[in-house]
Amino acid sequence: MSSESVAALIAKLPEVSRKYLEGRPIDEVECIVADLAGIARGKAMPGGKFARQPFFYLPNSIYFQTITGDWADSVADGFTEPDMILTPDFSTATPAPWTADTTLQVIHDIDDQQGRPVPFAPRNVLKRVVDLYKARGWSPIVAPEMEFYLVAPNIDPAREIEPPMGRSGRRAAARQAYSMSAVDEYGKVIDDIYDFAEAMGLEIDGILQEGGAGQIELNLRHGDPVRLADEMFFFKRMIREAALKHDTYATFMAKPIEGEPGSAMHIHHSVVDIKTGQNIFSNADGSETPAFLHFIGGMQRNLPAVVALLAPYVNSYRRYVPDFAAPINLEWGRDNRTTGLRVPVSEPSARRVENRLPGMDCNPYLGIAASLACGLVGLIEKTQPSDPFAGDAYKLPSGMPRNLGDALGLLDANPTIRQTLGEEFCRVYCAVKELEHNEFLQVISPWEREHLLLNV
Structure with a gap:
């Protein structure tokens, strides 16, 4: 990760995350959202890749899954699992202090490919x-x-x-x-x-x-x-x-x-x-x-x-x-x-x-x-x-x-x-x-x- 991208990323973070990172590299970033059960779903990636990538993808099927792992495929038209667009909400960035390396968690906003909030994402329902x-x-x-x-x-x-x-x-x-x-x-x-x-x-x-x-x-x-x-x-x-x-x-x-x-x-x-x-x-x-x-x-x-x-x-x-x-x-x-x-x-x-x-x-x-x-x-x-x-x-x-x-x-x-x-x-x-x-x-x-x- 270049020093420029490190500085740009850190500048977007809340004070608690900047303080946590003092003298430490960003080993990993967890890009997470809450599913219907409130369980964290998403992707983990190296800090360098996260700093370079403005958004990420997850299939909308994570919201059709039951607590046992089955899918209610009748809710989707053809169950094609289109990707949703995940954009980091940097105000939510916080350390994951229980991990062995230096890890941040970031909750992401969720839109469809037309830029509209995904209506069945729980955070969007509350918003x-x-x-x-x-x-x-x-x-x-x-x-x-x-x-x-x-x-x-x-x-x-x-x-x-x-x-x-x-x-x-x-x-x-x-x-x-x-x-x-x-x-x-x-x-x-x-x-x-x-x-x-x-x-x-x-x-x-x-x-x-x-x-x-x-x-x-x-x-x-x-x-x-x-x-x-x-x-x-x-x-x-x-x-x-x-x-x-x-x-x-x-x-x-x-x-x-x-x-x-x-x-x-x-x-x-x-x-x-x-x-x-x-x-x-x-x-x-x-x-x-x-x-x-x-x-x-x-x-x-x-x-x-x-x-x-x-x-x-x-x-x-x-x-x-x-x-x-x-x-x-x-x-x-x-x-x-x-x-x-x-x-x-x-x-x-x-x-x-x-x-x-x-x-x-x-x-x-x-x-x-x-x-x-x-x-x-x-x-x-x-x-x-x-x-x-x-x-x-x-x-x-x-x-x-x-x-x-x-x-x-x-x-x-x-x-x-x-x-x-x-x-x-x-x-x-x-x-x-x-x-x-x-x-x-x-x-x-x-x-x-x-x-x-x-x-x-």
């Missing part, structure tokens, strides 16, 4: 929804929470998942929410998460022990939805790498361990007026605005249509059970963690709505896009919410689809949400998820063998 807000003079703000489990290595899918072994020589214990000693049990993994995050320029608001055995919650700062989704995309990859360094798995499954709470991706929402910079959920005197209630009303009315994005796998629906820290309906309440929509205690300037439905297994771009879409429709249609609920919402009937098939039917039946997210995206997404669901229905579970083999 589309954010642009719909901006067209009305609003800027959405989000603050996501990440819950995940650290578990013992599991190389046999037939074996139940176990908590990790802690420094005490015992497996991590459940029902130790907010315990500092519980977090210390796997402190080396947490230390690496902090160190990697610092090297990558990712800010952590806090880490705490959740209610499950080996379950961690990581809070992120509030900000721009696309930037926060990029950070979650990086975080999920980085956390897995930090865990593997210590012979541990990090899993973002919604419900990895029977009898333990599921892992959520709660999303806090507010909306700012672009001209004034003020939170549109609060009046000048600190009281709630009609827009605040309309946002909640839109979420209550439309969230059932996007559960297929917030709970994208058959396992996701195991999380929605009473008294396991996950909502079972769409009630809303003030400082009430039993409701699907919670209004946290805050100053008027920070008034916000917390959507507690998304699971941590969802693609962060799609989870945030879906949640924002519901609120936006409420703002536009001036949807009125129900009265706030003050009791235990777990005692109310379930208002959620009970499986992925039902959830996909609700998405298909809501034309307003489909239009907001993009019809072509919804068509591709539903085709992929229907194939995944059909694949799962072919599997005979241990429960069926145990209870039906000789008893029916």
Whole structure:
């Protein structure tokens, strides 16, 4: 790589990447995008080649692939796998500090060969929804929470998942929410998460022990939805790498361990007026605005249509059970963690709505896009919410689809949400998820063998 191309490349990078490269060569650059599952797809190449090449190619079939590796080829006209154009978004360039050599990761923008954003690329779906807000003079703000489990290595899918072994020589214990000693049990993994995050320029608001055995919650700062989704995309990859360094798995499954709470991706929402910079959920005197209630009303009315994005796998629906820290309906309440929509205690300037439905297994771009879409429709249609609920919402009937098939039917039946997210995206997404669901229905579970083999 010539010194000129090195200098030109480094000049485009954020400060955190320039600092990381001081005194080091750029050995490799990973050119990545998120697929429908939120998994990093792309190409790795030497730094010199990356510096000379303005764009790259990937086939659009990466968005037609199920989690098992099959393809929903019915979504494409002839399934010819045309190339998409990938252009680096240099503002996302960040180190991959777990690698043996000096490696950068760069998220890429994705267009078709006519220069149009590929409509079923998850990052483009989120950008589309954010642009719909901006067209009305609003800027959405989000603050996501990440819950995940650290578990013992599991190389046999037939074996139940176990908590990790802690420094005490015992497996991590459940029902130790907010315990500092519980977090210390796997402190080396947490230390690496902090160190990697610092090297990558990712800010952590806090880490705490959740209610499950080996379950961690990581809070992120509030900000721009696309930037926060990029950070979650990086975080999920980085956390897995930090865990593997210590012979541990990090899993973002919604419900990895029977009898333990599921892992959520709660999303806090507010909306700012672009001209004034003020939170549109609060009046000048600190009281709630009609827009605040309309946002909640839109979420209550439309969230059932996007559960297929917030709970994208058959396992996701195991999380929605009473008294396991996950909502079972769409009630809303003030400082009430039993409701699907919670209004946290805050100053008027920070008034916000917390959507507690998304699971941590969802693609962060799609989870945030879906949640924002519901609120936006409420703002536009001036949807009125129900009265706030003050009791235990777990005692109310379930208002959620009970499986992925039902959830996909609700998405298909809501034309307003489909239009907001993009019809072509919804068509591709539903085709992929229907194939995944059909694949799962072919599997005979241990429960069926145990209870039906000789008893029916």
